[in-house]
Every structure is written in C-alpha cells, then in structure tokens.
Amino acid sequence: MKKLEVSSIIPKIEQMCIEANYYASHSLFNTLRMAKDVETSTLGKTILSQIIENDEIASKDHVPMCQDTGIVVVFVEIGHELQLIGNLEAAIHEGIRRGYEKGYLRKSVVAHPLHRINTKDNTPAIIHYNFTEGDQLKITIAPKGAGSENVSAISMLKPSDGYEGVKRFVIDTVLKAGGNPCPPIIVGIGIGGNFEKCALLSKQALMREIKDQSQDEIAAKLETELLKEINELNIGPMGFGGVTTALAVKVNTYPCHIASLPVAVNIQCHASRHLTEIF
Numbered sequence: 001m002k003k004l005e006v007s008s009i010i011p012k013i014e015q016m017c018i019e020a021n022y023y024a025s026h027s028l029f030n031t032l033r034m035a036k037d038v039e040t041s042t043l044g045k046t047i048l049s050q051i052i053e054n055d056e057i058a059s060k061d062h063v064p065m066c067q068d069t070g071i072v073v074v075f076v077e078i079g080h081e082l083q084l085i086g087n088l089e090a091a092i093h094e095g096i097r098r099g100y101e102k103g104y105l106r107k108s109v110v111a112h113p114l115h116r117i118n119t120k121d122n123t124p125a126i127i128h129y130n131f132t133e134g135d136q137l138k139i140t141i142a143p144k145g146a147g148s149e150n151v152s153a154i155s156m157l158k159p160s161d162g163y164e165g166v167k168r169f170v171i172d173t174v175l176k177a178g179g180n181p182c183p184p185i186i187v188g189i190g191i192g193g194n195f196e197k198c199a200l201l202s203k204q205a206l207m208r209e210i211k212d213q214s215q216d217e218i219a220a221k222l223e224t225e226l227l228k229e230i231n232e233l234n235i236g237p238m239g240f241g242g243v244t245t246a247l248a249v250k251v252n253t254y255p256c257h258i259a260s261l262p263v264a265v266n267i268q269c270h271a272s273r274h275l276t277e278i279f
Helices: 006-022 027-039 042-061 090-101 159-177 195-205 215-232
Strands: 002-005 071-079 082-085 110-112 115-118 125-130 137-144 153-157 185-193 244-256 262-268 276-277
Touching: 002 006, 002 115, 006 090, 006 137, 006 276, 027 042, 027 244, 071 090, 090 276, 153 195, 159 185, 159 215, 159 262, 185 195, 185 215, 195 244, 195 262, 215 244
Parallel strands: 002 082, 071 125, 185 244
Antiparallel strands: 071 137, 110 115, 137 276, 153 262, 185 262
C-alpha cells in the first residue's frame, strides 16, 4: 500500500492557491477571445477586451485577477489503496493559510456568520471528500468569490415541472442575477439527489473543463439550449447588454426520489479559478 505523509502536500496547496488567483487558464483565455469576436455590442466587446487585458496583466505581473480572492472550496479524492500519514485536513488548511499570506491574497473568511470577525488567514476552507479506486490523492481547489455565489439559487421543483420547469428556473435565476455576478458567467447546474446533493452537483459542474459537454444526452441538450437562451437575454458583459452573458453552461445529474426534482444553480463569474493536483 502506498503511503503519503500529508505534510508534504502543504507547499503544493500553498502554490495552488496563489496560481489559481493569478493565472487564468488557456481554455478560459481562448473562450473569452472567441466571445469577444462574436460579441455584437460595441460596449460589450470593449468590456471583454478589458477583461482579457486584466487577466493578461495578472498573469504577467503575478497579481490576483480579482480583488475578491474567495473562500477556498476543496475537492479531495482519496484512493482506497493510499495510506495517509498525518492530519490531511490540517495540512490543507495550513497550505491555504500560507498561500494567502505569501501571495498577498485578500482574507475573506469570518469565523461566525452572525459574529463577523475575520479569521485573518482565509481559513477554514470548505472541503468535500470522496473515496475512489487506486492509490492517489487528487485535490482540486477553487477560490469562490461572493459576488457570484450570492446570486446562486436552489429550488425543490415538482416532478411535473420536468425539463421545461428546470429551464425556467435556471433562466429566472440568471435574469434575477443580472450584472451582479460580473458576466460573462459560467453556469453550474445540479439536478437530482436531494436538497444538499444538487447544490454540491452544481458546484462540481463548475470544475469541468469549459469546453466539454455532458455525456448524458438529456444534460447535454439542456447545456446547449440554456447557453443559447441565456445569451439571448441581453444581459451581456458586466450587465451592459450584448450576446455574451454566459461562456458555458454545465449540467450534472444524480438519481432522486420519485416525488422530488431538486435543482441548484451555482453561478461563477468570468474569473473561473480552479486547479487540480495529483499526489
């Protein structure tokens, strides 16, 4: 059985926090550039150009692409044949603590939601665990800003609402959000499970590659139709109008109770930040 001393991951977690906030991915850059090319609004095209320039400056000068460097969401996959030596959660938090200090990243976490004293190190993170086959430890970190998180939504629809009901809920959520989540956005949608599972599904959907498509036929159809319809809402870049409200729509599904149709919409701003490492 493979053994891993968890203290060895601390420097990598530290670096992941910095890199996720400094560097936009190549796929995100490419998607933004393609969106600028097809944007019909002059102002929208200018805003997209400014977003691209901002991300280029962040990468070149090694500074955060957005002042809101988020609360860190961590997805952890642990292989059954891997033996962890030490406290994994403590190591993750220590890596985040060091990364946010070393990278001069804004600390945005309060210790209690109703007694709002800053923890001053951006911990604790929100950590999700999953056990898989093999002997590897896979960690994905995703700094998530409040602007887009605050306009996300969940609804327990009736099964009779069906496919069209899901679409209406997603469209209504994006319309209500308007320019608040700093469009162009990425829309993560979780359908199924139960109240908490669909929310997790929607967050996991945002971790997918920006240009991939669901292998589920119904979900793939929903992704295509919703992207088109969202971009017809004329919200546009930063809410000033145009045909680029969303860069992508991602739908993840899970089995659910016969009497339920849970749906969650997790909105991500254009600063889509997530990195994965395998140990």
